[in-house]
Amino acid sequence: GAVVSQHPSRVICKSGTSVKIECRSLDFQATTMFWYRQFPKQSLMLMATSNEGSKATYEQGVEKDKFLINHASLTLSTLTVTSAHPEDSSFYICSASGVGTRRNEKLFFGSGTQLSVL
Amino acid sequence: RKEVEQDPGPFNVPEGATVAFNCTYSNSASQSFFWYRQDCRKEPKLLMSVYSSGNEDGRFTAQLNRASQYISLLIRDSKLSDSATYLCAVNRGGGADGLTFGKGTHLIIQP
Numbered sequence: 001g002a003v004v005s006q007h008p009s010r011v012i013c014k015s016g017t018s019v020k021i022e023c024r025s026l027d028f029q030a031t032t033m034f035w036y037r038q039f040p041k042q043s044l045m046l047m048a049t050s051n052e053g054s055k056a057t058y059e060q061g062v063e064k065d066k067f068l069i070n071h072a073s074l075t076l077s078t079l080t081v082t083s084a085h086p087e088d089s090s091f092y093i094c095s096a097s098g099v100g101t102r103r104n105e106k107l108f109f110g111s112g113t114q115l116s117v118l
Numbered sequence: 119r120k121e122v123e124q125d126p127g128p129f130n131v132p133e134g135a136t137v138a139f140n141c142t143y144s145n146s147a148s149q150s151f152f153w154y155r156q157d158c159r160k161e162p163k164l165l166m167s168v169y170s171s172g173n174e175d176g177r178f179t180a181q182l183n184r185a186s187q188y189i190s191l192l193i194r195d196s197k198l199s200d201s202a203t204y205l206c207a208v209n210r211g212g213g214a215d216g217l218t219f220g221k222g223t224h225l226i227i228q229p
Binding site: 112 | 163220221
């Protein structure tokens with residue numbers, strides 16, 4: 001099956017720093033990448049959808065200037081949490097669909113990044 | 119009404135028993151439905167897609183009821199390794215991409 005590699009798996013940072021999370025599709029072309037966030041005992045909440053080569057579409061309530069998404073190639077998408085604060089501490093996870101996968105039906109998830117902001 | 123609702127549990131079930139979960143969704147335009155399994159702080163793993171005709175995969179059976187807008191998951195002969203959180207997911211419909219997830223139902227299989 002399709003593989004999505006997500007790094008880092010865990011980040012601990014100081015308040016005010018920026019953190020970049022990478023997701024790579026290893027054996028297919030990810031035309032669409034979804035970024036989710038999950039707080040403890042909560043559901044996965046979609047933050048934004050990005051299509052390769054175009055600007056990301058953010059969900060209501062998600063600050064696009066705080067959560068920068070870049071999807072410049074068919075195999076790489078990045079999420080940068082700028083000026084992170086303790087309330088940004090969460091589990092961030094990407095999922096991809098695209099060439100070689102059934103669009104919008106089967107998503108392939110990265111392994112997630114646990115962000116802890118001190 | 120929340121977009122996708124599940125009973126969070128936990129469901130404490132003895133090994134070998136049968137357990138069933140339901141999940142309701144509010145978006146009547148949704149066309150695709152899924153059950154995922156998520157272990158603590160791991161990525162969700164697709165358990166099965168849910169079709170109108172119902173589908174079965176080994177000990178797992180999924181059903182869709184469009185009229186009442188719910189999906190169900192039945193696990194027979196439960197194993198200790200079935201302990202996890204089970205998330206239902208529904209596509210957002212109306213041409214929008216992405217899935218909407220429920221909070222998950224926590225299942226604990228007891229020896």
